[in-house]
Amino acid sequence: MTASPLDIALFAAKLGVVFFVILTMAAYLVLAERRILAWIQDRKGPNRVGPFGMLQPLADLIKLLTKEDFIPSAADRWLFLLAPAMAAIPAILTFAVIPFGAPITIAGRQVPLLIADLNVGVLFFLALSSIAVYGMAIGGWASNSKYSLLGGIRGLAQLISYELSMGLSLVPVIMLAHSFSLTAIVDAQSTVPFIVYQPVAFIIFLISITAECKRIPFDIPEAEGELVAGFHTEYSGMRFGLFFVGEYINIIVLGGLATTFFLGGWHGPFLPPVVWFTIKSLAVAFFFIWMRGTLPRLRYDQLMHLGWKVLTPLALVNILATGWWLALAAS
């Protein structure tokens, strides 16, 4: 198959639009989080820069870019410089497999609204979510500071606690959709979203992705009350910004994944598919922010306990129940 220039142009346009939209949404999610947290705490939040504080992300960007890019003298220089990118890039890459709208027709061609329709999209997501932890662990190690190291170690310990239950919570979805492809999973939810069939799996997945993007109540690697700022203690300027933006990109991408797996993807009445996808993803992101304003941080061992002794067995039982139900439905 040879790609015509139009195909390449469409693909490049899609890439550019997705990249721009994701980064802009991440920047504004920071503002949204600050405003919503402020409302929860009966404050008003940043509203000085531009109308309703809408230019605040720009001001933050200028501040971060003009700050000194500090490297500790005892740090492992190259790993220290690489780690922020290793944290942010997998977060953006994951979005490549998420279908964010119904296929549209441009100039007589079917253009699927996703970057790459992998037939193993779920595995791609699971693999990238594991790789994203390397950025944090290596950043923590390369800083050569006790707080960073502890943060990195905690990040790894957290990874092995939630990753299993996250993977297991997706197994029933794959069983229902008979496919690893995210497009097929969305198509299987054209009438009823999977959250109706799989509420338990949805809750396990939601808890696991909260741990995945290191948000309260699972912000154990950062734990600003205990570890200063955890793995990014020694980072400043735009390198810290990359860690920070990576976290918010992660929220958007994981919100999109929760939408894709459980909330019916871009399916929905009346509104255009892209709008439905955006609304659902932002609802998940809003829930994350709401949760941050509500719950306290779990202790290190409590997360392990939750991951290994509660979520993983529950996910296994859920898989068994789903299998039993599917077998009954087939017979």
Add this chain to the structure above:
Amino acid sequence: MPLISDIKAIIAGFGVTLHHMLRRPVTIQYPEEKRVPYPRFRARIVLTRDPDGGERCVACYLCSAACPVDCISMQAAERDDGRRYAAWFRINFSRCIFCGLCAEACPTLAIQMTPDYEICKRDIMDLVYEKEDLLIDGCGKDNSYNFYHHAGIGVTQPRGAGLEERLPVDVRSLLP
């Protein structure tokens, strides 16, 4: 079961935060919105005058003695008619803690606290207020009080001419 009550408690917590999210913020956007302080709010200190327009301060040093941070200083002087006044009077607002003890100590109601809390200066020396900065034209909180109508015997009016005074008794005519 503890599990059920725990889950209930978590959901209740989400309810509380949602309730607060929808509530009006308590923030006062300071430079644009200013809160109106109560009349007895303790902020910038002033020296008031009596209803006749004379300075109330008699330079008794009681405020300066009461001040816990020693931010009030003055020099007493006496007019030709015997009425005391402060030759200079100085309050260092960079030290003042706005405790109000000076206003409490003042026997003539001269030194008073006002609700004007916006005393910011670029230069710290501008926070040292001299007598002409402190002295206002009005009476402050008590519009009728005039110390010399009640006391200050024999200074501005003859003995016994004060408001609550009777004429002095002539002890020589008091014989039985």
